[in-house]
Amino acid sequence: MKCCYKSSSSILSTNHHHHHHPLFYKQQISSLPPLPSSFPSTLSYPTRTRFTSTRIQARLIHDDPVKESSQDLTFYDLLGVTDSVTLPEIKQAYKQLARKYHPDVSPPDRVEEYTDRFIRVQEAYETLSDPRRRVLYDRDLSMGFSFSFSGRRRNRYDEEVVEEKSEWKAKWQSQLSGLRRRSNQKDDNSMSWAARMRRQRQDSSS
Amino acid sequence: MAEQAYTVASDSENTGEEKSSSSPSLPEIAVGIDIGTSQCSIAVWNGSQVHILRNTRNQKLIKSFVTFKDEVPAGGVSNQLAHEQEMLTGAAVFNMKRLIGRVDTDPVVHASKNLPFLVQTLDIGVRPFIAALVNNAWRSTTPEEVLAIFLVELRLMAEAQLKRPVRNVVLTVPVSFSRFQLTRIERACAMAGLHVLRLMPEPTAVALLYAQQQQMTTHDNMGSGSERLALIFNLGAGYCDVAVTATAGGVSQIKALAGSPTGGEDILQNTMRHIAPPGAEASGLLRVATQDAIHRLSDQDNVQIEVDLGNGNKISKVLDRVEFEDVNQKVFExxxxxxxxCLRDAKVEVGDIDDVIMVGGCSYIPKVRNILKNVCKKDEIYKGVNPLEAAVRGAALEGAVTSGIHDPFGSLDLLTIQATPLAVGIRANGNRFIPVIPRNTMVPARKDLFFTTVQDNQKEALIIIYEGEGETVEENHLLGYFKIVGIPPAPKGVPAINVCMDIDASNALRVFAAVLMPGSSSPVVPVIEVRMPTVDDGHGWCAQALNVKYGSTLDLITLQRKM
Incomplete structure (x- = not known):
């Protein structure tokens, strides 16, 4: 029942706070002394048990030794691979772990624990299966930041900044915007009803 | 209908059911149901393979409609129609999947207004008034009720054949359904006494069937670890859905989903408008004739259409394929x-796609097949699945897997890793939609963001939850809202409001909010946990009402990076 979700101690800094880079974090402590360290280092919400009406009360747990230890694992550790692993091996390791930890197939009495584990495995997979993000992660590792899952850090490697640069996106984007332009002229199906309503109102008032 | 064993429960607020992410204690195998806009099917794992049930007329595909002409409404499972037109007299309600969970300002609802039964809109953001013509009087109903009546019949049919009670189900749903629409499906199931184990986006059910086929044919079992990428395209009567799945060793990992309420119904209506003389009433006969013509155009270059509209009004026309494609250009685009x-979101190269799978009644349309072949640069469409049965087979497989059934031959060593079809987030930074869990995030998922106050000494904050892809909140679906109270007095920008969203394996969404202050080691007020969605019918009003009442006084902005 204990939690899994660690959030940041450095909530000050970022928009998506978990983009937060440990390096920035250190710099910020000096520039903005009192705040970051005074926030709790671990914010815990209830785990994903079945939601029942009797379990409304949310709880906060500050110490969770079991989870703390797995937080020391690197993404490579989480996937059970070495840092020289190839992409097909990463995919294979991920799918093998999914078959063990995914809540659909895990033993009923361990669903919560396994789900938390599965989410961490996914974070590791998302980073390591993307060559660009893996390079960034490897660089951090080599600089001595050996960490894996943490709410704060997990999006460090999946920033849009990384994504926007990739060529596939640019390629698809141009094709897509062409299609959108065409269909927007006549077809409103892809918009939400609210957007369509606004447009309808605009059209009827003009 | 003398011995109606089950009646539809009242359309009360609660679905009364809790989805379970673990297997139920009873080893009951959940059945899979594909509720289509025009046709439904039901299937179950029979111990060695998926078995599709047939109705008394030996049909695997059962027309989705309910007629209200007698004392007891009767659906397409039990009901015998002499003619197709009988469904179009106004006494039958159909296309409920297009109508369910939509408000009367929705264009999809408006497009349904020329159907033979009554769809009345007031255009104010409440549920439309839907009624069937019974003895020259309009008898009101709801899409949930119609669906529930139909589901009860399906359930009775399945119980008679399986000789056991049927309670747990896996249903397929369109990718583009909002969470609010999903609750309407769940409510219909609850009214029919069914317990929803999973609501699967349709192409992901097909993906699971594909994963099983791959596993069986390659006997791969993680051996080589070779991963196959498939694009799955579903075009039914009501919806278009696309998924990209990466499959290896029986695990289907959904990499991206895309969908919209575009389908055969649009094609049908466009074509009817094209065929009918200006001002002609949309008649049942015309509808049937047009449907038939569209089917024949899949194999022929042109078709002759003859319809007697009555009053001396006759249609005699040759419709050719080019004309047909022209009339429906929007749909195809x-x-x-x-x-x-979907390919873009999945971050895959076209050349890496191993198989293109097309399912749904409209996947036979040559133009649609050509689009798929062109975009995916494939000469062939995957032949291993039946386009009309793949979804229900996949749902039945998922039913067996989530029921904890094991197969000695490994046929059920399967797993679907789902992805979120729409982003979920909150309103912040003025009118912006800030996603907390982005679209196409693998499920289960838990992510959080920090926000802060916009006013000095702001004591309360409104957390308004939306789902969708638009940048501003108006473009998205409202899911619910709650207020955080007791924020300690502080200058704006100082309190940190953590908003965390959690989606479990059964797709239940919970939102947590905590208030943190500098100097305190834990949240200063109790954390709030809310299961979404909380909105009900007429939710189109809520966001506007909140805005009128509170303006921006309870707003939040994202905590900015301070460099």
């Missing part, structure tokens, strides 16, 4: 857009 968007 939308299909193409969804495929391209």
């Amino acid at each position: 939308e299909c193409e857009r969804l495929v391209v968007q």
Whole structure:
């Protein structure tokens, strides 16, 4: 029942706070002394048990030794691979772990624990299966930041900044915007009803 | 209908059911149901393979409609129609999947207003008034009720054949359904006494069937670890759905989903408008004739259409394929857009796609097949699945897997890793939609963001939860809202409001909010946990009402990076 979700101690800094880079974090402590360290280092919400009406009360747990230890694992550790692993091996390791930890197939009495584990495995997979993000992660590792899952850090490697640069996106984007332009002229199906309503109102008032 | 064993429960607020992410204690195998806009099917794992049930007329595909002409409404499972037109007299309600969970300002509802039964809108953001013509009087109903009546019949049919009670189900749903619409499906199931184990986006059910086929044919079992990428395209009567799945060793990992309420119904209506003389009433006969013509155009270059509209009004026309494709250009462009968007979101190269799978009644349309072949640069469409049965087979497999059934031959060593079809987030930074869990995030998922106050000494904050892809909140679906109270007095920008969202394996969404202050080691007020969605019918009003009442006084902005 204990939690899994660690959030940041450095909530000050970022928009998506978990983009937060440990390096920035250190710099910020000096520039903005009192705040970051005074926030709790671990914010815990209830785990994903079945939601029942009797379990409304949310709880906060500050110490969770079991989870703390797995937080020391690197993404490579989480996937059970070495840092020289190839992409097909990463995919294979991920799918093998999914078959063990995914809540659909895990033993009923361990669903919560396994789900938390599965989410961490996914974070590791998302980073390591993307060559660009893996390079960034490897660089951090080599600089001595050996960490894996943490709410704060997990999006460090999946920033849009990384994504926007990739060529596939640019390629698809141009094709897509062409299609959108065409269909927007006549077809409103892809918009939400609210957007369509606004447009309808605009059209009827003009 | 003398011995109606089950009646539909009242349309009360609660679905009364809790989805379970673990297997139930009873080893009951959940059945899979594909509720289509025009046809439904039901299947179950029989111990060695998926078995599709047939109705008394030996049909695997059962027309989705309910007629209200007698004392007891009767659906397409039990009901015998002498003619197709009988469904179009106004006494039958159909297309409920297009109507369910939509408000009367929705264009999809408006497009349904020329159906033979009554769809009345007041255009104010409440549920439309739907009624069937019974003895020259309009008898009101709801899409949930119609669906529930139909589901009860399906359930009775399945119980008679399986000789056991049927309670747990896995249903397929369109990708583009909002969470609010999903609750309406769940409510219909609850009214029919069914317990929803999973609501699967349709192409992901097909993906699971594909994963099983791959596993069986390659006997791979993680051996080589070779991963196959498939694009799955579903075009039914009501919806278009696309998924990209990466499959290996029986695990289907959904990499991206895309969908919209575009389908055969749009094609039918466009074509009817094209065929009918200006001002002609949309008649049942015309509808049937047009449907038939569209089917024949899949194999022929042109078709002769003859309809007697009565009053001396006759239609005699040759419709050729080019004309047909021209009339429906918008629909086909939308299909193409969804495929391209899905490929982009999946971050895959076209050349890496191993198989293109097409399912749904409209996947037979040559133009649609050509679009898929062109975009995916494939000469062939995957032949291993029946386009009309793949979804229900996949749902039945998922039913067996989530029921904890094991197969000695490994046929059920399967797993679907789902992805979120729409982003979920909150309103912040003025009118912006800030996603907390982005679209196409693998499920289960838990992510959080920090926000802060916009006013000095702001004591309360409104957390307004939306789902969708638009940048501003108006473009998205409102899911619910709650207020955080007791924020300690502080200058704006100082309190940190953590908003965390959690989606479990059964797709239940919970939102947590905590208030943190500098100097305190834990949240200063109790954390709030809310299961979404909380909105009900007429939710179109809520966001506007909140805005009128509170303006921006309870707003939040994202905590900015301070460099």
